[in-house]
Amino acid sequence: xxxxxxxxxxxxxxxxxxxxxxxxxxxxxxxxxxxxxxxxxxxxxxxxxxxxxxxxxxxxxxxxxxxxxxxxxxxxxxxxxxxxxxxxxxxxxxxxxxxxxxxxxxxxxxxxxxxxxxxxxxxxxxxxxxxxxxxxxxxxxxxxxxxxxxxxxxxxxxxxxxxxxxxxxxxxxxxxxxxxxxxxxxxxxxxxxxxxxxxxxxxxxxxxxxxxxxxxxxxxxxxxxxxxxxxxxxxxxxxxxxxxxxxxxxxxxxxxxxxxxxxxxxxxxxx
Amino acid sequence: xxxxxxxxxxxxxxxxxxxxxxxxxxxxxxxxxxxxxxxxxxxxxxxxxxxxxxxxxxxxxxxxxxxxxxxxxxxxxxxxxxxxxxxxxxxxxxxxxxxxxxxxxxxxxxxxxxxxxxxxxxxxxxxxxxxxxxxxxxxxxxxxxxxxxxxxxxxxxxxxxxxxxxxxxxxxxxxxxxxxxxxxxxxxxxxxxxxxxxxxxxxxxxxxxxxxxxxxxxxxxxxxxxxxxxxxxxxxxxxxxxxxxxxxxxxxxxxxxxxxxxxx
Numbered sequence: 262x263x264x265x266x267x268x269x270x271x272x273x274x275x276x277x278x279x280x281x282x283x284x285x286x287x288x289x290x291x292x293x294x295x296x297x298x299x300x301x302x303x304x305x306x307x308x309x310x311x312x313x314x315x316x317x318x319x320x321x322x323x324x325x326x327x328x329x330x331x332x333x334x335x336x337x338x339x340x341x342x343x344x345x346x347x348x349x350x351x352x353x354x355x356x357x358x359x360x361x362x363x364x365x366x367x368x369x370x371x372x373x374x375x376x377x378x379x380x381x382x383x384x385x386x387x388x389x390x391x392x393x394x395x396x397x398x399x400x401x402x403x404x405x406x407x408x409x410x411x412x413x414x415x416x417x418x419x420x421x422x423x424x425x426x427x428x429x430x431x432x433x434x435x436x437x438x439x440x441x442x443x444x445x446x447x448x449x450x451x452x453x454x455x456x457x458x459x460x461x462x463x464x465x466x467x468x469x470x471x472x473x474x475x476x477x478x479x480x481x482x483x484x485x486x487x488x489x490x491x492x493x494x495x496x497x498x499x500x501x502x503x504x505x506x507x508x509x510x511x512x513x514x515x516x517x518x519x520x521x522x523x524x525x526x527x528x529x530x531x532x
Numbered sequence: 533x534x535x536x537x538x539x540x541x542x543x544x545x546x547x548x549x550x551x552x553x554x555x556x557x558x559x560x561x562x563x564x565x566x567x568x569x570x571x572x573x574x575x576x577x578x579x580x581x582x583x584x585x586x587x588x589x590x591x592x593x594x595x596x597x598x599x600x601x602x603x604x605x606x607x608x609x610x611x612x613x614x615x616x617x618x619x620x621x622x623x624x625x626x627x628x629x630x631x632x633x634x635x636x637x638x639x640x641x642x643x644x645x646x647x648x649x650x651x652x653x654x655x656x657x658x659x660x661x662x663x664x665x666x667x668x669x670x671x672x673x674x675x676x677x678x679x680x681x682x683x684x685x686x687x688x689x690x691x692x693x694x695x696x697x698x699x700x701x702x703x704x705x706x707x708x709x710x711x712x713x714x715x716x717x718x719x720x721x722x723x724x725x726x727x728x729x730x731x732x733x734x735x736x737x738x739x740x741x742x743x744x745x746x747x748x749x750x751x752x753x754x755x756x757x758x759x760x761x762x763x764x765x766x767x768x769x770x771x772x773x774x775x776x777x778x779x780x781x782x783x784x785x786x787x788x789x790x791x792x793x794x795x796x
Contacts, residue, residue, distance in 0.1 A: 425615035430585060431683075432618075433604035435630035435690055441640040445629065449620045526620050526670045 307496035316500040331485070332504070339482040340508070342398060343470050346405025350466075351459060353406070354413040355451070361414065362421025363447045364439070375418075379411035384472060391477065401473040408469040409462040416458040421447050453527035456520040460513055467509060534597050536561045536693060536726050537582060542591035543761065544577050550761035551577045555591070557745070557764055559694075559728065564720055566741030567730045573747040574762040575730045579698055582728060583610055595693065606630065609687030613699040616683035617671045623682050624667040627654035630690040654689060661685045661715060677708035681715065688723065697729040701736065713740060738779045743769045 269277055293306040307315070319332040327334065360367045361375070387404055394400040424447070432446050474483030482505055489497045521528050535558035544552040552574045559565055569575045580586050581593055587602030594600070595607065610616070617626050631650040632640050642650050658664055661681040671679050680700055687695060697716075701709045717740060720727055731737050737744050746766035753759045768774070 427612045427615035428618060430583065430604055431610060431612070431616055431686075432629070432633075434583070434606060434608060434610050434692070435686065436606035436633040437629075437640065438633070438637065441633050441637070445633075445640045446618060524620070526672060529672070 304493040304495055307499070311496045312500050315494075315496040316504075319497065319500070327480075332501075334480055335482045335485050336504070336508070338480045339470060339474065342401050342474075342481070343405065343466060345398075345402045346470070347409070347459070347463070347466055349402065349406040350410040350413060350462070351455065353410055354417050354455060354458075358414045358417030358455075359421055359443060359447055359451055361418035362424075362451070363443050368418070368422070372418075375411060375414055379415055383408035383469060387473065387476070396477040401470065401478070404473045405466050405469045409466050412465075413455070413458045413462055417451055417455055420454045421451050424450060449524075450527075453520050453524040456516050460516050463509060463512055463516075467505065471505075535559055535594075536596060537728075538594040538597070539581075540592050540594065542581065542588040542593060544574070544581065544586070545589040545761070549758040552581075552588075552747075553761035553763050555763050557767060559726065559743075561726055562724060564725075564727045564740060564742045565729070566737035566744045567728065567747065568732070568734055568737045568744065569747035569762065573749065575747050576698070578747060579696055579728065579730050582694065583608055583696055606634075606690045607693045608696060609690055609692030609694070610696040610698065611680065611683045611687055611700045613702045617679055617686060619671050622668045622670055623658060623663055623674075624651065624654050626671070626682055627657055627686050627689050630686065634690075654685075657685045657689045658682075660719070661688075675708070676704050677712060680704065680712060684716070684719065688719065688725075693726065695725050695727045697727060697731075699730055699732060702732060709736075716740065734779045738770065738775060741770060743767070744779075 289306070290309060293303075293308045296303040296306045297308050297311075316332075319330075321330065323329065324331050324334075357371070357375070361371060362368075383404060386407060387400075390400040390403050390407070394403055428446055429442060432442050437445065470481075471483030471486070474481040475487040478484040482501060486498050486501050537559040539555045539557050542552060542555040543550070555578070567575050567578060577586070581588060582600075584600055584602055584604045587593075587600070592599045604610075618629065621629065628642070628650050629640075631653065632642050635642050635646055635650065655664070655667060658667055661684055663678060663681050663685065666674065666678060671682065674682065683700075700716075701712050704712065713736070716727070719725065729737075729740065744766070745764045747762045748765045749760050749762045750765060751760040
């Protein structure tokens, strides 16, 4: 049988998928044990035990200097920035993207501008944001919004503009005005796509968040990682990275679930 | 009696390219006009003129004696070959869409008693096209034939002066197509509709229509294929006798082209 035709069943597929992950974990455990054997104060490859202890400390003990539990304070600060930045980007995408997609005049007027903004590397404008908005929360939120909005706007605009022309003609023969057309034909069909492009943009959003926090901040997941880097504290960095990954996976799952529940018609045979 | 639709010396040109030339004809209320012709002979342009998707370069198109503006409006309903229904709305909501637009300029949504009566009317219309059992189904869950029934119901609920069908059965299986022929004929009779249908299928054109229009170019310059436009080269009203005889051999043999000798 040809290799391309061998399709694992559900159970075996799960096992096959778990194998590389287990190999990596075992490999790490062996390597870190060997290093700990050679040097009990090794910092580069901390054992799972050491990481567990560090994580437990960060997630349960109150930092006497700030009066907060460090990991929770970092998480809530980062998530708040992320939510604000992503929220602003999503809202502006909804308004601008749909207007660009539905109204040819708006597309003619704003299309080139959005294209120009989209090619600017967001990190390059971070100094401008710091100068204009200061080093506080506003500049971090702005970086996330500026970083992901242009892609989302262009994606949504092209999706809406690409809806079959027949739908728009049909809606007009049913008496719909431009506004009614936007509200009842374009908007509902834009929403699942918006969630899709939001899911794709969450990765870059985290990158921008961590970059901004690394450069100027006093709390946040990215701030913590870059702070403890100075002490080679891999036992803190690795659990933080794992925690950020969990948050990212959780967000993605939540967005997908919302989309499936709210827009069954957009997901295949939709029940 | 004033004709419901009237073309007066209509030309459609895109720059140097002439698509339609000197189209002059009247369509009376209650007619079922089948439009046939080879590809690129302006059938679709003719339909778009009536629909208001574009305006004539010269001449005018009158609906009930008033010149049409080049914009779609609810006095002309349409069913396309595909994409005629809204995929994000269930069948009943697809049909209610037109009524909701009329009844609620700001939200395009009806509430309370208005919603109830719109819903009842939509349900009756779905019943009439044979979709009474599938009111809360999304188009993606429907077969091609059901989607076209839905598209027809959606258009008819607005009681358009003219119903335009753009190759409505082109994507359907032969058996389903026969069912749709019966449905459209029944609706046309019961609702006293005026229908303009563009089709590729010449037998369908003669079976359903009370009048057949064939579009083609009268003149053809091989060195400048876009120099001359198409016009209605064949226009015949069908009675029972001509209907039973079916399409004349010269129309069938020439691939819908009545004047093959005029082509280079």
